[in-house]
Amino acid sequence: MADIHILATGRASSRLADLRLSGVAIVCIGILTIFILMAIFAAFIAPYEPSLPDLRARLAPPMWNEGGTTAHILGTDHLGRDMLSRLVYGSRIALLVGFFGVIVASLIGTAIGLIAGFVGGAVDSVLMAVVNTLLAVPNTLLYITVLAVFGQSLTLLIIVIGCINWTTFARVVRGEVLSIKQREFIEASRAIGQRPIVTIIRHILPNVLGPIIVIATMNVAMLIILEATLSFLGLGVQPPTVTWGRMLADGRDYVATAWWLAALPGVMITLLTLSLIFLGDWLRDRLDTRSDQ
């Protein structure tokens, strides 16, 4: 039905310019902005030093609970540290690991996916074999081994997470490249004698950016949960640096008596990851290259 096709393309416009916001997207972007501002200005927002114990004020409940005070709005933990300050500082590690981990992962994954998809043949087979091997090894085991051997700094954590999580990017990018490679403008680029590397950067990469952005957004959420998991297991960034995962682990023993110790970091993780996932979903609807003409 060619007629309808023409009608549809006649009004197709540049996709990025067409990112009209939906209600969900506005809420998600709002929550994310708050978290990012919180992480940047943690020193100004947090009322207390996050790791400063105050044994006289141990296990103080949040202010709206019976026995709560305005001195500690969200209460204190088992060592009397201010929960609000700890949550605010904890967002730093979550976002740092999430964002930088994804940057490392997407760079590695995109490069490998582009090469595998574009070159094809034996190179593709070998690279995809690496991907599948990596997927087959239990990740937690990998983290424990690597972190146990190399120590536990924040930079190292980001690099390790990036080096293990690139496989999703590689697979998706490779798939996209295989389909884009079939489009005539790629052959046109060969026909004018363009260098392969220029073809990849100019014509293929921009056309796979949409899916990369979508996976990246979702992956930030995944990595934030991963970081929390590792901290919970004691493998993440070490104290005195505050992390939500560590807070969860600390709160575990007090779940029955002081719910806020575990619940508050849990709420933070959920809010942040949910808004990222919804944002990713919305981006997918908007950026999906398959909905192009």
Add this chain to the structure above:
Amino acid sequence: MTMASGQEFPKDNEMPETHSPASTRPVLSVSNLTTALRQRDGGFQTIIDDITFDIAPKETLAIVGESGSGKSVTALSIMRLLGGKSSRISGRVELAGRNLLDLTEPQMRAIRGNDIAMIFQEPMTSLNPLMTVGAQITEVLIRHRGMTQTEARRESLHMLERVRIPEARARLDEYPHRLSGGMRQRVMIAMALVCKPRLLIADEPTTALDVTIQAQTLALMKILQEEEGMGILFITHDMGVVSEVADRTLVMLRGKAVERGSTAELFASPRHSYARALLAAVPTLGTMEGVALPQRFPAIDQVTGKAALPPPPVDTVSADEPPVLRVRNLTTRYAVGRRLIGGPKFAIHAVENVSFDLRKGETLALVGESGCGKSTLGRSVLRLVEPKSGEIQLQGTDIRKLDTTGLRRMRRSAQLIFQDPYASLDPRYRVGTTIAEPILAHGLASRAEAQERVARLLERVGLSADAANRYPHEFSGGQRQRISIARALSLEPAMIVADEAVSALDVSIKAQVLNLMLDLQESLRLAYLFISHDMAVVERISHRVAVMYLGEVVEIGPRNAVFGNPQHPYTRKLLAAVPKLEPSRRDRKPMLSNDEIPSPIRAAGYEPPKRSYRMAGTDHFVCEN
């Protein structure tokens, strides 16, 4: 395409309906059908406006028009297949006394597939790949006729036999992918006709088919219409097909019916200027008899319908210079299927032992049906596909011996234009960037100089220089094809391979782009390797023609010789299958053949027999065995 605003289509009473001989009660009577579709901004836009027509039993009405004219929307409105919320339909659509527009959705479902059946353009996507052919036909019978499985199966078999599918009983249990495109379209027809509908709506049913298969399908439809007595609403953009099948024709332009009447009358004396322009732009086989040189299409004024005579053709071929491209014994094969150990199981013999010369300023057309290897040949001579053996000399250099750097330099003298103007331009770059890319990639000019060259190139292909700042999606198909041509020209090549370069374009746009190609050939002395399945276009614009069949050239020679005195049986068959613009031919008894296009897949290691060619005239060679 603009129509003067003052010009109005005459009202119904001024234009008497010329009815076909059988003036019985019409099967379908459409009056004042108007459809508006919801636009992205929420408003409604009128897509078809005040369409009125009747279809009598055993009659075929063709709706013809270019893309965007509202042909398909008309069919979808009749079938009520447009979304209820996104469309507004008014008028009357009467089928056997009932106005379909007043029916409820369940009542409508009982009519679809039962009283009105529809067949679509794409036989590949219209059948469910996971169901056997038989299951898909029986489904219709069980739904509409309430038959049992056994009865439905018997009826399906009968139907497959009626559409002349060879070995129908075996085909019943096969999946669609085992059938060729033509056979799939027959299955579609069988599915459509199994409930004996009063009306068949065929939306571009043969557009995706090869010309010989198209001829088979049209003949089959005609035979079945005779047997069943149904009315056919035939939607097409192809004037040749109209003249083959339609008793009466409705010409649509931007949602309005601009002309309506018997097909014979329309072809003999089109009244509306647009219909005249449309007919004049249609390349017709046989109009070039006795004309030696390629000829431009006359430019038709859409308002007055007057034809401006094209400039006289100039002989662009230099016979005394050495050829631009010299191909000898070129063979390209693809390996398919892998054994666990060892080499591939099969080879597709896409190009087999092909030799030809292409001179400066000459157009050599490669014609043949899908799978004959013409596109592979075009890509092999540019080494976009790696040939297996043979010799390719481009301006004296053997390009099969070039390394990567040499190959890049070679690209400057040989360029390619693609079929799909929507896919061949990167949607993310401005047109100017796309055209400048080859210049910059080869370091032929600085960025500023490249911008100037782009402006000149755009003007050369008939666009304005400020087109450079816009994106491909802002252009129509014809304009995009001009942009592709500008990109190919930016390297000032000696030769251009045009792979079905105008096949996706509407008739009038096709004529304009072909004229542009001829203009460029004249001013730049370009050599074209023109790949096409459209014999009429080829006849119009080429100097020499090579007919390909299963990867081999079966006949090659001057255009006049090949078209006027075809020697090889396949060339004759190909020419005979092209629809002719003579509605009077329709009265002939349709001949139905079941020939399929054979496959070029062979067992690995197969060597084709040696061919010998005999000379049938000056420069005219025919494969003998």
